[in-house]
Amino acid sequence: MGSRRTILTPSLIAIVGFLTVCPVVMLLFGSFSSGLDAFGTFTLEKYVTSYTDPAFAHILVNTAVFTLGSAVVATFLALFLAYLNTRTNIPFKFLFRVISIIPMMIPHILFAVSWVLLLNPTNGLINLYLKQLFNIQGALFNIYTLPGMILVEGLLDLPIAYLIVAPAMAAFDVSLEESSKVCGASNLSTLRRVTLPILRPAILAAFTLVIIRSLASFAVPSVIGMPGRIYVLATHIYRIVSTGFATDYGVAAAVGMSVLAASVTLIYLYRHLTSEGEKYVTISSRGYRPTVIDLKGARIPLFGAVGVLSFILIVLPVIVLFYASLLPYSMVPSAKAFSLMSLKNWTAVIHDPISLLSLKNSLFLGVAGATLGVILSVFVSYVIVKVRTRAAGVLESLSFLSFSFPGIVIGVGFMWLFVRTPLYATIWALLIGYIATYLPYGIRPLSSAFVQIHSHLEESSRVCGGGTLYTMRRIIVPLLIPGIVSGWILMATMFVRELSISVVLSRPGTEVLAVQILRFAEDGLWGKLSALGILMIFFSTALVIMATLIGARLSKVEN
């Protein structure tokens, strides 16, 4: 037992270290190297080139406006929803759980595309409709702008902000508010002077996390920003590595280093804020229900607002995509539109060899990648939770490191790592990149599963006459299954839709779904794009259902 454990931890540190540290190191070396070899001639030229580019200042401003704007939108909406859910008598509260979970099922690139289909200036559905209605020339809305990007990214990051703000709001000790009211303050001034300041760490944490995610976001900047020539850092890097004539991975690495540095700094800030939050938010020990604020007349209008929001977040993108997939070109729903509907786009996609290949590749990456990723996560979580030596602590920080890596930047790092190896331009390069970047998605659910398995549960099986294997089979594995299933689902769905690493690592022959969708978007092939997008949603939902069913068969955990 003892010797096995001592080998386990160092080998896991080696594997996880390779996965998370190597790309960063290669990115660093690559940024200082001329040519395609990371250990080539030392040069500062790449940094000089990238940071003296006259367009760079503008890109930085765009990035700042985009990330801060998205954070404001997402945090504000999250606060609004969380307050309504935890503190008021708004009807149909189950809708809030739906809002916080379901949008994560819709790939970001498809969400962005559906907004393009609605609001692009040439043939966006809403623009076309308004043109008809008011008989005007030109478009009323243009999605290809910074405000357009901010709106869509803000909506995309709303669930994650909500998941941080809502628990803090629910755990809030209401007596703090009550004492403010006893002191004579009104509802509104209590909210302003007591509630919000106490929730400040949670609000700031949500705000920071949205900044991190929008900094790493590629779907919205590429689908909405690039057609409007609005570049942020992520798309700037993409432009450097993907436009044929001036591909320079050294310059991309040099830009990537500052994005990475910003992201790591923000993650530390986020960590600091969440630990601060624990200090602040007091969970009342005497199971008091928070006093529910009666919305009175505002109850129905506010619920209407929530309903519209959830419609926009969940139903609208799918409907728009489905509608567009059936039409030859964009048009407002009408008798003519319905008469023109056909499955042409679907048959075109099904007969398109590259689309089929990308579907096959993405499914392989989803299934194989999630399986390997979960196996690695089982061992890593075991060491983190149960071994708990100093080395285990090292492993823990290593495995959560990639949480702060923006996908496109780490993609460039992996590019540098693989470029001189036989892995270059293979599907295995993608597989390794995916697992490295999304490892925390597997470790989170599995470590909480291990935490749940108190050592007494194992020991008591031993005392009851169960040997090591018997205990494994009847106690440990069944208790781990729920964690394994949710880890697998999280990883598989992330892999099927993966875009930002893939745009760097995917090569002819290793196309994946999201990259193929991006190509369709760049070519304006909205019909084919929508058909492929629906297929993507369909297959990732199928994977989720399959995994859930298998998990339910393997363990009969009563909750």
Next chain:
Amino acid sequence: MEIRISHLHKRYFSEGKTITALSDVDLVIPANRIFTLLGPSGCGKTTLLRSIVGLESPDSGEIAIGDEIVFSQEKGIFVPPEKRGLGMVFQTYAIWPHMNVFDNVAYPLQARNEPAEEIARKVEKTLRFVQLEGFEKRPATKLSGGQQQRVALARALVAEPRVILFDEPLSNLDAKLREETRKELRAFLTKLQITAVYVTHDRIEALSLSDSIAVMKEGRIVEIGTPKEIYFDSDQRFVADFIGRTNLIEGQVKASAPPCTIVETTIGEIACANKSGAAVGQKAAVSVRPEFIRVVPGDRPPERNVFRGRVESLVFVGDAYEGEVRIGDTLMVVRVEPTVRVAEGNEVSLFFEPGHCSVLSR
């Protein structure tokens, strides 16, 4: 079944420090009795219990259960816990959350591959014994704390173990339930006539449940005896203090006058009737528990073990007053019956029987 433990040692290394959990423990746990290991946290009682079960492997020594040696450093024997045929109730109950009550209780029989109808019969019988019949199909985690405790007990009993062990099984229950469950447990164990080893840091639990108690301190067993012996007759300060509130009056042994020992103390001469190995001239303390001090208003004729003092404080605690009485420089804690008419500042006489005073020479 009797458990014999000899020369058991166990050390831990934690954060660069060596912690001695067991230090030369020699112990015979008699068959078919409830035997309690009592001590403050960190005294090694849980390590000793886990060594008996086989969840810890001591550094040296020997453990025998009945005629079978289950651990011996010298002979290189270590029987794994699943082969020791014991039952154990954990502090957390360790109820498996993915199984219902039936499967939790049936587990030890299933692990032994007993036939299904035999399992059903034994589980039913055991559940009836712990008064949980009809709960078979319930998810185990949906039960209350007390019921979970009984499931854990049923699981420990179902395979008719040679010994049943308890690791602070009541510490997760609230005060009222703890008292009820303690009585229940006592009734169950008396009915069963089984060897039970019980670990606790709660003196009331130890006193009320056990046939005998071993008090542990810093990895050693410092005293073994019946609850009454431990409570009244210990000659050790640590034991007398740990087992209940007491007044420790410092002094020196003056004379031995069988059946009593006379100790010259800070409040005067005290006659103590307990057996004590203390020699004349030795430094010693006298222990008198507050509940055995009689408080009388005013004067009493000078007599053996009668002292005069002044009431410093008096607090009503429901069934009695708790008071402090100053005799010279010594403050004595006393319990005063609510019917006795005294008030703060009154002069009173204190009296205690020699039989209630013990000489603490260690």
